Amino acid sequence: MYHHTAPDPVGASPRRDPGGPADPLLSARFAVPAVPRFTVRRPALVARLTSGIETSLTLIDGVAGAGKTVLAAQWAASGRAPRRTVWLTADRGDTSGTFWAYLLEALRRHGIAPSLGVGTPVPTEGVDRSFLVRLAAEFADLREPVVLVLDAFDTVSSHDITDDLYFVLTHAGGGLRLVLTARDEASTPLRRHRVSGDLTEIRDADLRFSTAEADELLRAHALEVSPECVRLLVERTEGWAAGLRLCALAMSRAADPEAFVRDFAVDRTAIPDYLLAEVLDAQPPGTQDLLLRAAVTDRVHPELMAALTGRRDVEWTLARLARAHAFLDRVDASDRYRLHPLFAESLRIELRHRCPDLEPRLRRRAARWFAGAGRPTDALEQATAGHDWRYAAELMVDDLQIGRLFTGAERERLAHALAGLPSDVPGAAAALVGAALRLAAHDLDGCTAGLRRADARPRDPTAPTWLLARALVGVLAARAAGDPTVAGRAAADADRQMRRLSAPLVERHPEIPALVLTGLGATELHAGRFDRAEADLTAAVAVCHGPDTREPLCDALGMLALDELLRGRLSDAEAHAHASLAAAEAATTPPKDPMGMDHLVLAGVEVERDDLAAARLHLDLAATFAGPHTEPVATVEAAVIGARLATAAGDWRQALAVLRAAGSALPAARTRAWERDEMAIARSGAHLAHGDADAALDVLDGVDRDDPGHAVALARALLAAGRGDRAVEMLAGVTDDATLGRTRACLIRAEAAAEAGALPAARHWLRVAVGVASAERLRRVFVESGPWTRRLLRQDPELVRAHDWLPVRALGCLRLGSRGQSPALVGPLSDREIDVLRQAARMLSTQEIAAELCVSANTVKTHLKSIHRKLCVTRRSEAVHRARDLGIL
Structure with a gap:
């Protein structure tokens, strides 16, 4: 049995080993380290240590400086450790006899003295099985277990010590609890206890600071x-x-x-000195060399390291370092590893100090290894870091990576890697990549100059990858310049080169046809070639698949929606705008150059449907999401919609100011005739709103445009000027397939007939107008038509009952009489459903509504389904319209 003695008084002479050299036992190894003044209290981890004493073994393992010893000392000093808690700091130089001599002395210093029958270890010799058996037996006889904290146990180099300690722990019968701190779990009897469940672990991840x-x-x-x-x-x-x-x-x-x-910057701290001393210097020379070479990559690949070092034991060495918490972790379940960023940077600093010229050579070799392994982005980063700019540019062209400067998850990485590309790098590929970088930064002049240099430099004139890359940049540059002719030629060339290339290579780069078709369609749209734009943009949407085409998909859908809005196809425009929003919402990363085109189109749709509040909200969102480089066509349409909203609010002066500001912001050389006409029509509408028909006619006469929309606007101004016969004549030769244009033309004919006293003809054209407008729910055009519309509708209640979508302002009190034709509410909306509906009216996405209301996205979807059922609608926008009509919103 143990004999309990008083602890040695402070300052007492240390015991000496009677059987070996007269080396004293170092008192510092028995002392609980003082808790540093700046220590952060970690009660949760201390509590885990306290509860962990119920198991035989508790392991605190982590990297150097993770706070293992501090945590154990904090626990020992907290008063939550058991009374019989003994501290011993292990030492790398301990022999088996020395370790056990220290352990027995640690017990004595805490008032726990083994009986004489246990024996005294000799530091210069090992211990026999009899000593271990007797010691374990004495632990087993204790009523209250001893907790032994062995700090820095990874420094114990003798496997005999580990095996012997495990023997004693296993046979102590609960009388011994071990708490080990270690950097390397391989030095501990961990596996056996993990299998049995008799283990508490506090790992490196647990020790990281929040x-x-x-x-x-x-x-x-x-x-x-x-x-x-x-x-x-x-x-x-x-x-x-x-x-x-x-x-x-x-x-x-x-x-x-x-x-x-x-x-x-890590070199502005003492971190490199600490890590090099504690981690790198602790490794043998061969492992040090491996770590220094590994630091040139963000991810450490065993095969790459074998190529950079010529060693055959790389995989085994890396696995050992990871187990030893040498600031190297395995990446998930792969065969790759990752250095801690601070350690990697410290290693690079040391590599540059030891071998100044080695890092660039390593990076160039790594670049070619990554390229051969099918990892072009990693290859590019290594090449540029190694200043192998020509190879990097050729890699961008030959592997068709150039499109990913404009879209995809790798966009930022590629741009960052190539940011330092010198202008004097030889070769056509370098000039072409430089031009693409300038274009991605919206520097059209710089791009144009780069393309001239690329075309002038020697190259293989038949290489399809170079020609395809050149055609792609040519299309995108033509879009920025607003040149549909150049865009068309470049797009045709791109199509030819894609047919020449191998199918697998083209299939790996769906972003190239997506960017080409989107760029061409946008350029055609800007030029007013709406049919061609629709065809190209529809084709662009069809080829978009995968994350690398998410941005061109959003772009193409937004542009397609605008094309349809300009042609009066509101339902199609709305559908494609919502599809663009959905694609953007599903993207893992937001577009780098958002345009807000989807919200702009929805604003235009809501204006025509006379939901002015929703239109203002969408217009504000379009301005919020628009980047600093707005397309001219978007600037024009935003001004037109803004002017119409101001006009609807009775502020015709503000409407004209909005249009003037947009006209001043647009470069005259790039403003197309149809865009000038759009703004002229909006200006004429503002003048008509305050009764100045002459000013409206002057504005329209100043634009030479043979277009159905222009003719309808001119007819409307003529009618307002009292020239009804001339207005009807103006419409005689107009053929407008657009629903909105036909509706306006019919209303002009109806108003002219009403003013001439031909009421049957007026009622006929009004009925035609309502019928044409019904498919798109064109409400605003009836509001803008004036009081004569209300008078005729009052005389035709059958027409009103058949079209309950007509706006209240165009019907007067008739809306109340016709409301009976609308589907009744299935049931009242709950307070939470109304909250969801209010957020939906703000055009928030499902996730954004969930965040606003602090609920899950699935809960929002459930509420929306219930709202749709109760309001007898099938779409979110219809629910908002219905709720406003019913006074719920």
Whole structure:
């Protein structure tokens, strides 16, 4: 049995080993380390340690500086550790005899003395099985177990010690609990206890600091920084405790701590010194060389490392380093590994110091390895980092990566890697890539100059990849310049080259036909070639599939919606605008250059349907989401819609101001005749709104345009000027397939007939107008027609009952009489359903509504289904319209 003795008084002479050399036992190894002044209290982890004592073995393992020892010391000093808690710090130089001598001494210093029958280990020798059996037996006889904390257990290099300790623990009968801190779990008897479940683990991931803990650490250093700064610091250090502490020290010396974090550079801290000393220097020379070479890549591939080192044991070495928490982790279940970013940067600093010329050579070799492995983005990054610019440019062209400068998940990575491309790199490929980079940055002049250089430099004139890449950039540049002729030629060339290339290569790059067709369609739309634009944009939508075509898909759908809006096909325009929004919502990353075209089209649709509140909201959203580089056609349409809304609100001066501002912002050389006509029609409408028919006619006469829409607008102005016969004559030769144009023409004929006293003819044309407008629910045109429409509709209640979609303002009190024809409510909406409907009226997506109301997206979908059922509608927009008609909103 154990004999309980008083602990040695402070300052007492240390015991000496009677059987070996007269080396003293170091008292520091028995002492619980002092908790540092800046320590962050971690009650949750302390609680896990306390509950973990119910198992025989508790392991705290993690990288150097993760806070393993600090946590164990914090627990030991917290008062939550059991009374019989013994501390011993392991040492790399311990022999078996020395380790057990220290362990027995640790027990004695805590008042727990083994009986004389256990024996005394000799430091210069090992221990026999009899010693271990007797020691385990004495532990087993204890009524209260002993908790032994073995700190830095990974430094124990003797497998005999590990095996012997496991033997004692297994046979101690619950009288011994072990708490081990270690960097390398391989040094512990872990596997056996994990299988039995008799194990508590606190791993490296558990030891990483949260943002709240990092904030507490910074405050302990008298650093008051923003939450975003703390988040960024935790992100860059990955919550590594020592890294945060070293950064806090550096921030304390910085003039601007937040700027220090924003412009974080590892070489401005003591982190490299710490990591090189604690991790790199602890490895044998061959492993050091492997780590230094591995630092040139973000992901460590065993095959690549074998190519860079010439070693055959790379995979085994990497697996060992990962198990040893050497700041190297396996990526999920793959065969790849990842260095901690701070360690990787520290290794690169050391590599440049030891071998200044080696890093570029390694990166160039890595670039070719990645290219051969089918990882072109990784290859490009390595080539540019190794200043192999010509190879990087040729890779962009030969592998058709150039389209991904404009779309796809790799867009930012590629642009970042190529940002430093010098202008004097030889070769046509470098000039072409430079031109594409300028175009992606909306520098059309720079792109044009780059294309001239590319065309002038020597190259293989028959290489289909170069010709396809050149054609793609040519289409996109022509779109930016508004040149449909050049765009058409380049698109035709792109189609020819894609037919020459192998099908697998083209299939790997669906973004190329998507970008070509979208660019061509947008250019045709800007030129007013609406039929061609529709065909090209429809084809673009058809070829878009996968994440790399998400941006051209949104772009093509938005442009297609605008094409249909301009031609009065409101339902098709609305459907494609919603499809564009849905595609953008489904994208993993938002488009880099949003245009807000979908919301702009929906604003135009809502104006024609006389939902002015929804139109204003969509117009505001279009302005919010539009990037700084708006297409001219979008600028024109936004001005027209804004002017119509101002006119509807009675502010004709504001309407004219909006149109003037848009006209000034548009380059005259790029403004097409149809765009000028669109704005002229909107200006004439503003003049008519305040009774100035002469000004409306002057505006329209100033535009030479042979177009049905222009003719209808001119007829409307003539009618307002009292020239009804001339207005009807103007419409005689007009053939407009657009529903909106035909409706307006019919209403002009009806009004002219009414003014002439031909009421039967007026009623006939009004009925035709209502019939034509019914498919698209064109309400606004009836509101704008004036009081004569209301008078005629009052005389035709049968027509009103048949078309309950007609606007209240055009019907007067007749709406109440006709409401009986509308489907009745199935049931009242709940308060939560009304909340959802209000958010839907703001044009929020399902996810955005869920976030606003703090519910799940599935809950929102359930509410919307119920709303549709109760309001007898099938679409969200119809539900909003119906709710407004019923006074719910």
